[in-house]
Amino acid sequence: MHDIRLIREAPAAFDAALARRGLPxxxxxxxxxxxxxxxxxxxxEAARAEQNAAAREAGxxxxxxxxxxxARLRALSAERKEAVARLEAEAAAHDRALADLLxxxxxxxxxxxxxxxxxxxxxxxxxxxxxxxxxxxxHEHFDIPAVAGLMDFETASRLSGARFVLLRGALARIHRxxxxxxxxxxxxxxxxxxxxxxxxxxxxxxxxTNQLPKFAEDSFRTTEGRWLIPTSxxxxxxxxxxxxxxxxxxxxxxxxxTLCFRSExxxxxxxxxxxxxxxxxxxxxMVSVTAPGASRxxxxxxxxxxETVLERLGLPYRTVVLCTGDMGFGARRxxxxxVWLPGQGRYREISSxxxxxxxxxxxxxxxxxxxxxxxxxxxxxxxxxxxxxxRALIAVLENGQEADGSVGLPEALxxxxxxxxxxxxxxxxx
Numbered sequence: 001m002h003d004i005r006l007i008r009e010a011p012a013a014f015d016a017a018l019a020r021r022g023l024p025x026x027x028x029x030x031x032x033x034x035x036x037x038x039x040x041x042x043x044x045e046a047a048r049a050e051q052n053a054a055a056r057e058a059g060x061x062x063x064x065x066x067x068x069x070x071a072r073l074r075a076l077s078a079e080r081k082e083a084v085a086r087l088e089a090e091a092a093a094h095d096r097a098l099a100d101l102l103x104x105x106x107x108x109x110x111x112x113x114x115x116x117x118x119x120x121x122x123x124x125x126x127x128x129x130x131x132x133x134x135x136x137x138x139h140e141h142f143d144i145p146a147v148a149g150l151m152d153f154e155t156a157s158r159l160s161g162a163r164f165v166l167l168r169g170a171l172a173r174i175h176r177x178x179x180x181x182x183x184x185x186x187x188x189x190x191x192x193x194x195x196x197x198x199x200x201x202x203x204x205x206x207x208x209t210n211q212l213p214k215f216a217e218d219s220f221r222t223t224e225g226r227w228l229i230p231t232s233x234x235x236x237x238x239x240x241x242x243x244x245x246x247x248x249x250x251x252x253x254x255x256x257x258t259l260c261f262r263s264e265x266x267x268x269x270x271x272x273x274x275x276x277x278x279x280x281x282x283x284x285x286m287v288s289v290t291a292p293g294a295s296r297x298x299x300x301x302x303x304x305x306x307e308t309v310l311e312r313l314g315l316p317y318r319t320v321v322l323c324t325g326d327m328g329f330g331a332r333r334x335x336x337x338x339v340w341l342p343g344q345g346r347y348r349e350i351s352s353x354x355x356x357x358x359x360x361x362x363x364x365x366x367x368x369x370x371x372x373x374x375x376x377x378x379x380x381x382x383x384x385x386x387x388x389x390x391r392a393l394i395a396v397l398e399n400g401q402e403a404d405g406s407v408g409l410p411e412a413l414x415x416x417x418x419x420x421x422x423x424x425x426x427x428x429x430x
Contacts, residue, residue, distance in 0.1 A: 001102050001362040004034060017108040020115050020324045026105050033101065037094035044087035051080035103207070104214050106329045107359040113333050116323035122336070123323070128307065129316030131340045136403045140343030141394045142274040145405030146423045147171060151275065162272075163264060163279045170429045174396070174409065175282075177416035179257045179389045182284040182309055186386055190305045192255040192286060197235035199259050200226040205238045208364035209383075210330040220261050220279075228261035233383040236287035240379065241364040245289075247371040250379070251298060252289040255386065257282065275390050276348070282389040288382040291368060292358065295380035296333075299355040302384045303335045306351040309387050313410040315395050316340040318347055332357045337387075339395040350391045353384030397423075 007014050011027035018026055058073035114123045142151055150171035156164040167175055186192040206212040206227050211219060211234065220228040229235060236254045245252070260283050271277035286305060290298045303319065310317045322334040331354035338347035358378035361367070367376040400408040405425035414421060420429035 001099075001359065002105060002108075003358075003362065004030070004098070004102070007031065008034070014108070018105070020109055020113075021106060021327070022117055022325050023106070026101075030098065030101060030105075033094055033098045037091055037098060040087050040091035040094060044084050044091060047080045047083040047087060051077050051084060054080060100213075103210075103212075103363070107332050107356060109324045109327060109331075110333045110355075113327065114321060114323045115325075117325040118323075119326045121323035122320045122326055124318055124320045125335075127316075127318040128311060129314070129340070131316050131342060132399060134342065134401075138342040138398060138401060140274060140341075141397045143343070144397055144401050144407060145425050146401075146407050146427055147397060148427070150427050153275075160279075163277065165275045165278060170423055170427055171393075173417065173429070174413065174423065175389060175393050177413045178392050178396070179282060179284055180416050181312075181413055182386060182389070182392075183255065183257055185309060185312065186255045186284070186286065186305060190253075190308075192253045192305075195232075195236060195239070195254050195256045197232055197256050197258060199229050199232075199235075199261070201229055201234055201238070202226060205234050205241070208238050208241055209234045209360055210363065214329060218263055220263055229258065230262050231260050231283055231383075231385075232256040232258040232285040233287060236285060237289070237360060237381050237383060238364060240289050240366040243366055244376050245366075245368040245379065247291055247368050250289065250291050250368060251294060252287075254287045255284060257284045257389075274394070276394060278390065284386045284389060286353075286384045286386040289366070290380050290382070292377065292380050295355050295357065295382060298380075298382055299333065299335070299353065302382055302386075303337070303353045306337050306353055306384055306386045309392075310337065310339060310350070310395075312412045313392070313396060314412075315392075315399055315410075317350070322352075328352070328354060330354070330356050330359055332359070335384075339391070341395060341398050342401075343398045348391070350395065351385035351387050354382065356381045356383070 007027055007030055011031060014027045015025040054073045054077035058070050058077060061069040061073055114121055141147060150168045152166040152168060156166040183194060187194050203212060211230060219230050236256055260281050262279060264277060264279060267277060286302055288298050288302060317337055317339045320336050322336055327334050334352055334354040336349050337351040339350040341348050357380050360381045361378040366379050368379050369376050396410060397407050402408060407423040409421055409423060417429060422430045424430045
């Protein structure tokens with residue numbers, strides 16, 4: 001959520017930042033509601049002062065036996081009391097309207113974010129690893145012979161419908177090994193604290209990390225009104241909701257491996273084959289909570305944490321800065337990490353790492369107390385995939401496939417696979 005004071009002070013700059021996202025001006029509407037709210041508050045305060053004065057004067061008039069004046073002042077006090085109630089209700093209505101509007105306005109991009117309408121304007125900042133030269137036409141993950149029978153879309157469709165998959169045997173174990181490898185790397189080498197968090201949350205948690213109200217259609221809701229998390233960014237970030245942390249406790253660095261759920265609204269026809277885009281998937285998430293001056297350095301650090309996962313797995317990737325038109329609603333700057341998929345012959349996103357500034361913290365009322373004293377300030381929040389487990393499985397399978405139908409597995413996974421280095425063409429580990 002935005003700081004209304006900053007919009008009051010620099011409405012033109014606010015609209016100019018939104019224009020970089022390709023959005024129309026919003027400051028005028030925000031300030032009109034804010035002005036009406038402040039006018040109603042001032043009028044309510046004036047009416048309350050008149051009510052109190054009339055009540056005091058009525059007591060004096062009665063004491064002096066001035067019954068007519070007493071009746072007039074009592075009537076005036078009652079009239080002013082009604083006005084106070086009406087004006088306070090009016091101010092509350094404007095306050096709700098202002099909050100509702102601010103909740104729908106996306107974060108403002110950092111000044112150094114490249115400007116552009118869509119992904120074509122994203123800027124590559126580095127590339128690691130060379131795509132492998134195959135002596136045959138590489139398959140997409142679902143057509144690799146070793147995967148046959150282990151990646152079961154038909155049974156999953158009977159159970160749950162489209163965009164679900166059932167993994168069996170060795171493939172399920174590789175998937176599990178990837179998640180364990182990522183968690184152990186982040187907790188033992190990257191300094192993140194592992195959290196086992198719920199996957200069902202209340203409205204307030206979704207609002208806090210800007211999934212609500214704007215993106216309700218992108219998530220699943222239970223009949224009880226709870227939401228299935230689209231990512232554990234929701235739960236991890238909200239662990240500081242309503243808190244006032246000591247500056248010495250920052251940064252807070254968390255990670256979790258959870259199921260994630262997305263309705264994929266608007267993605268009809270996209271990635272319908274294979275397990276690239278699913279309603280249910282698993283992800284190892286990273287979240288950091290920092291003091292404002294540390295968030296940009298933390299963004300670079302988190303990006304390296306995600307990149308390191310791919311480097312340890314021996315997977316080629318590139319890192320891009322998203323342009324203003326491709327950036328997520330709550331982000332001020334986002335790095336997308338894209339892994340090479342030889343079956344598709346292109347790079348595909350496997351992690352987005354974003355710095356949100358105080359945008360989410362204002363929604364959650366998450367603050368810290370400066371070490372040097374002074375009033376509590378809003379923290380900065382960051383989030384990123386470290387990584388999407390299913391997409392990592394796809395990348396491992398496609399990059400490791402061999403002409404005989406088997407798949408060479410990354411050395412880094414061997415400790416979680418009983419030492420196995422290969423998924424044999426018959427679906428066994430070897």
